[in-house]
Amino acid sequence: MEEIDVPPYFLCPISLEIMRDPVTVWTGITYDRENIEKWIFSSKNNTCPVTKQALSDCDLTPNHTLRRLIQSWCTLHASYGVERFPTPKPAITKSEISKILKEIKSPNLQLKSLQTLKSIANQSETNKRCIVTAGAIETLTSIMVNSTQQESSLEEFNQEHNKVTGEALSLLNNLHISKESLKQLLSNVKFLDSLIIILQRGSYESRAYTVMLLKSMFEEADPAQIMILNSELFIELAQMLRDQISYQATKATLLVLIQICRWGRNKIKAVEAGLVNILVESLLYTSEKRPCEMMLTVLDQLCGCAEGRAELLSHGAGMAVVSKKILRVSQVASERALRILFWISKFSATPAVLQDMLQFGVVAKLCLVLQVECGGNKTAEKAKEILKLHARVWKNSPCVPTNLLVSYPC
Numbered sequence: 571m572e573e574i575d576v577p578p579y580f581l582c583p584i585s586l587e588i589m590r591d592p593v594t595v596w597t598g599i600t601y602d603r604e605n606i607e608k609w610i611f612s613s614k615n616n617t618c619p620v621t622k623q624a625l626s627d628c629d630l631t632p633n634h635t636l637r638r639l640i641q642s643w644c645t646l647h648a649s650y651g652v653e654r655f656p657t658p659k660p661a662i663t664k665s666e667i668s669k670i671l672k673e674i675k676s677p678n679l680q681l682k683s684l685q686t687l688k689s690i691a692n693q694s695e696t697n698k699r700c701i702v703t704a705g706a707i708e709t710l711t712s713i714m715v716n717s718t719q720q721e722s723s724l725e726e727f728n729q730e731h732n733k734v735t736g737e738a739l740s741l742l743n744n745l746h747i748s749k750e751s752l753k754q755l756l757s758n759v760k761f762l763d764s765l766i767i768i769l770q771r772g773s774y775e776s777r778a779y780t781v782m783l784l785k786s787m788f789e790e791a792d793p794a795q796i797m798i799l800n801s802e803l804f805i806e807l808a809q810m811l812r813d814q815i816s817y818q819a820t821k822a823t824l825l826v827l828i829q830i831c832r833w834g835r836n837k838i839k840a841v842e843a844g845l846v847n848i849l850v851e852s853l854l855y856t857s858e859k860r861p862c863e864m865m866l867t868v869l870d871q872l873c874g875c876a877e878g879r880a881e882l883l884s885h886g887a888g889m890a891v892v893s894k895k896i897l898r899v900s901q902v903a904s905e906r907a908l909r910i911l912f913w914i915s916k917f918s919a920t921p922a923v924l925q926d927m928l929q930f931g932v933v934a935k936l937c938l939v940l941q942v943e944c945g946g947n948k949t950a951e952k953a954k955e956i957l958k959l960h961a962r963v964w965k966n967s968p969c970v971p972t973n974l975l976v977s978y979p980c
Contacts, residue, residue: 574650580640583620584609588644591658592637593630597621600633603658607695611746630696632660661696667704674709684737691744698745707751710738711761718764732773739768739779743786752790762800769806778819781810785822788829797834804836804843811848824864831871838877846872846881846888853891862899866892866906873913882914883923889914890930897935897942901949908939908952915956924963933957933964 582589582602589602597618601609607630609615616625637657644654667690673683687706691698717731747755755761768780788796810823827845830836840846849869856862869892872878882888892911896904911932914923927933939953957964 574647574652577643579636580643582606589636589640590655592633592640594633595625595630597623597625600636603630603694603696606630611695611699659693661694662690662700664700664704667701667706671704671706671709674713680713680734681737684734684741688737688741688744691741695746701741702745702747702751706741706745707747707755710742711755711758713738714768715760715764718767719760732776735768735772736776736779739776739783743779743782747786749790752787753792753795756787756791756795762803766800766802766806769803769810774813774815777810777813778815778822781807781819781826782822785825785829788826791829793833796830796832797836799830799836799839801839801842804839804845808840808843808845808848811845811852820861821864824861824868827868828864828871831868837872837875840868841872841875841877841881846878847885850882850885850888850891853895854887857899859900859903862895863902863906866895866903866910870906870909870913873910876917879914879918882910883918883926889926889932893930893932893935896939896949904939904949905952908949908956911936912952912956915959919960921963924960928964 576588579600580588582592582605583599584601584605587602587605589600591603592600593603593606594600595606595618597620599618599620601619606619609619610625617623618625641654641657644652648654667687670683670687670690673679674687676683687701691701714735717735765780765784768776772780807823807827810819814820827840831840846869849865849872853862853865853869856865869878869882873882882892889911892907896907911927915927936953936957940950940957
């Protein structure tokens with residue numbers, strides 16, 4: 571295709587592509603709607619990309635004159651392969667959204683209305699923002715609470731409610747919910763209980779959406795909100811890891827656990843839910859970098875309590891699999907694994923445990939870390955610290971090189 575000169579004012583300042591739906595911000599600069607919405611809402615920028623002025627008012631005004639000029643130019647250059655794009659649909663109005671939200675409250679129209687709202691949300695970032703400001707968050711949470719609190723059997727829940735709760739959860743994950751609204755959701759005890767019920771009874775899709783929503787909620791939560799969580803939540807999160815519904819769901823579950831297992835009695839609740847054994851079993855068959863790092867991070871948190879360390883030691887492969895991940899996955903994974911071994915060495919080092927560390931090759935791996943990581947990084951320092959704790963016990967082991975014994979006075 572022959573090159574043609576495009577008038578510069580037809581190009582979006584962000585992407586330098588021809589604008590399909592030009593809109594103007596209050597600073598007077600015109601952008602393509604998709605690009606500026608991504609800049610403002612997805613990337614969470616609050617300044618005009620060109621002028622760097624703060625965008626206190628994010629309303630986007632359609633530039634109809636420029637759009638018609640661009641469409642006319644495309645028509646004139648059709649012989650060069652330039653396609654004329656259609657006139658974009660007008661943005662949805664708050665009154666239209668309010669009407670759909672009213673229909674959602676009607677049982678007969680609920681599913682169809684939710685699907686309509688989801689379709690509207692997928693059209694643009696502006697529509698998502700309009701849906702939120704119209705009060706959709708409150709309506710969607712109310713639907714889920716009412717749906718899950720009805721007295722019904724497991725089969726009835728699956729048949730009657732899974733599609734409704736699935737659509738509502740999909741929408742909640744798709745909308746841009748503010749930090750304050752996420753905190754309010756977490757403070758809503760009935761809503762949190764409804765999420766636990768969905769984790770217990772819902773379809774795989776609904777459960778995946780639930781744990782992804784929980785991830786967003788806990789990322790913004792205050793410690794006081796996290797420290798009073800129901801034990802049932804930990805049981806269901808453990809089941810999510812067992813079921814391995816999808817990579818995204820497993821990742822979201824691990825991120826939730828990383829957020830909540832740092833506080834109070836949550837470590838014990840997680841241990842009682844069987845998470846230590848699940849994590850050890852998962853680590854046996856996982857070699858991917860990011861999942862390994864997250865699993866070791868959670869395991870590190872759980873080994874911060876006596877119950878967690880006892881569970882790890884009672885598992886036949888516990889220490890061995892943790893040791894195996896050192897120097898084989900990533901620097902982060904090595905650091906987390908060494909922290910776990912440090913918890914064991916400092917607080918749970920019975921004679922039997924110390925002998926197991928020799929037998930399972932843990933001590934040999936610590937010595938290897940010192941040989942490979944010869945610098946003063948965190949990994950080497952932690953390995954050295956563990957070896958120094960029990961140098962008297964391990965000094966006669968053939969796995970400890972003679973030249974390293976000098977570093978560990980008895």
